[in-house]
Amino acid sequence: MEIKHADEYLEKIGWGKYSWKVFFQCGFVISNQAWSNDNLWNNNIAYILAGSRIEWELSGIESGILGSAYALGLLCGGFIFGIIGDKYGRMYSFKTTVLIALISSIVLTFSLNLYMSSGALFLIGLGMGGELCLAGTVFCEFCPRSKMHYLATLAIFWSVGSTFTAIVAYVIALENTTEISEWRIIVAVSCIYELISFVFRLFMLETPSFLLSIGRVEETESVLNTISLQNTGEPFYLDSSLKNKITDSLCSRDNIKPQSSTIALITKLFQGYNLKLCLIFCIMYISAGFPFVSILYFMPTLLGNISQNTAYGIIILQQACGIPGVLFGSWLVDTKLGRKFTITLSFALASLCCFFLYIGKNIILIIVVTSAMNMFVIMGYSAMFTITPESFPIEVRNIGSGFVNGCSRFVSIVCPIITGWLLDQDNGFPIAVILFAALFAVCAISAFPLKETRRSLVKVNLLST
Structure with a gap:
């Protein structure tokens, strides 16, 4: 048989209406907006830190604790939902993560103190950590091989989420005449955003790659038929002899089932080339995430003594x-x-932009440099989000992505505290900028050992050749 892999069935069906639905469901507000949600919350925290610091008279370190609580949640969420996604299915995890984030954001809106806010932010991070490890996997396993570059395009929803939050914050700052803190209103608007996301996500199907890898051939055929009807208007059926051969092949090989132990999944992840991938990606995500998150969280501080409305417009x-x-x-x-x-x-x-930020003496140069830096960082992340799920085999793809994203959040737990402490010190700003430049450079160099995946994808062989 010539067709051996789920993505080859998808390639045969082609890109169409259902594919566009998945694209937007993995990126935007009309559905799950996984990456958009994550960057939305990264930017929300910048406003939460600034607003709560005034409302509760917090120190720089106490404000950093709020950011670290969110980062700790991201760390745990990446690990937990990475495992759940490979054991019980992508959609089971994908629908749970957004529900956790929705409930927690409601709690955050009505939080009374630092401790309640920290707890809510931890749970929001838990959901968002799962979102990050699942979004790339879900889209990758629904996407035809020839359209895999759309995985990089999905990162545009990072910018959509952050721009949306900045616009909402700006409008609220202009129009809020109540005694309610502006950061609470911003979080409340995000609750609506996530509610819409949850409703649309309920209608998503399990990925055919996951179903086929665990031997659920009939369900795979049903999902592929649904995709084909929406993309081409024609039904799609597997030949009965092919279905039997796939089933026999799956039963005869040593395949990790979702019922397998967590230890079995982790063991496979930390063997051979998979272990090398984990180490490389962890270095990349950690070195890129520390400066990026720090700059996002403390952008109002970096902009200096300007009005809040002006700061929102610049952001x-x-x-x-x-x-x-x-x-x-x-x-x-x-x-x-x-x-x-x-x-x-x-x-x-x-990294080069950090040099100009270091020598920057006026607000105009800071705005230009930080804007260019954001463009380059998002450009890099779009490529990272593409190569990460493409590099891991299907049976450990989600736990691999979850482990990588989880480890990257370990440094993010301490980076708000470290950056907040640095900015409170004399000459702390130039030291922080030098640190950011060095970390961006480490990320750039760390990509060299990776195998290029532009012309090939790592797959699970279903049939012998």
Whole structure:
């Protein structure tokens, strides 16, 4: 038989209406907006830190605790839902994560003190950590092989989420005449955003790659038929002899089932090339995430003594610059640069921007440099989000992505506290900027050992050749 893998069935069906639904369901407000939600909350926390610091008279370190609580949740969420997604299915996890984030954001809206807010932010991070490890996997397993560059384009919803939050914050700052803190209203608006996301996500189907990898051939055929009817208007059926051969092959090989122990999944992840992938990706995500998250969280502080309304307007401009970054990134990953050298180029340019931020003496230069930096970082992330799920085999793809994203959040737990402490010190700003530049450079160099995935995907063999 010539067709051996789920993505080859999807390639045969082609891109169409259902594919676009999954694209938006993995990115935007009309459905699950996984990446958009994550960056939305990264930017929300910048406003929460600034607002709660005034409302509860918090110190810089206490404000950093709020950011660290969210980062700790991201760490745990990546691990927990990475395992759940590979054991019980992508959709089981994908629907649970957004529900956790929705309930927790409601609690955060009405939080009374630092401790209640920290708990709510931890749970929001738990849900968002799961979102990050699942979004790339879900889209990758619904996408035809020839359209895999759309995985990079999905990162545009990072910029959509952050720009949306900045616009909401700006409008609220202008129009709020109540005694309710502006950060609470911003979080309440995000609750609506997530509610819409949850409703649309209820209608998503399990990925055919996951179903086929665990031997549920009939359900795989049903999902592929649904996709084909919406994409082409024609039904899709597997030949009965092919179904029997797939079933026999699956039963005869040593395959990890979702009922297998967590230890079995973890053991497979930390063997051979999978272990090397985990180490490389952890270094990349940690070194990119520390400066990026720090800059996001403390942008109002970095902008200096300007009005809140002006700060919100500037942040809108900065976050909007991420949109061309994604477009450039999604184009570059399919050029001769490929995935890994797009990462190198992007974060090298981000590191260079830190140099100009270091010597910046006026607000105009800071705005230009931070806007360019945001564009380059998002461009790099778009390539990272593409190569990560493509590199791991299907049976450990979700736990691998979850482990990588979880480890990257370990540093994010302490980075708000470290950055907050640095900015409270004399000459702390230049030290922080030098640290950011060095970490971006580490990320750029770390991409070199990766295998390029532009022309091939790592798969689970279902049939012998």
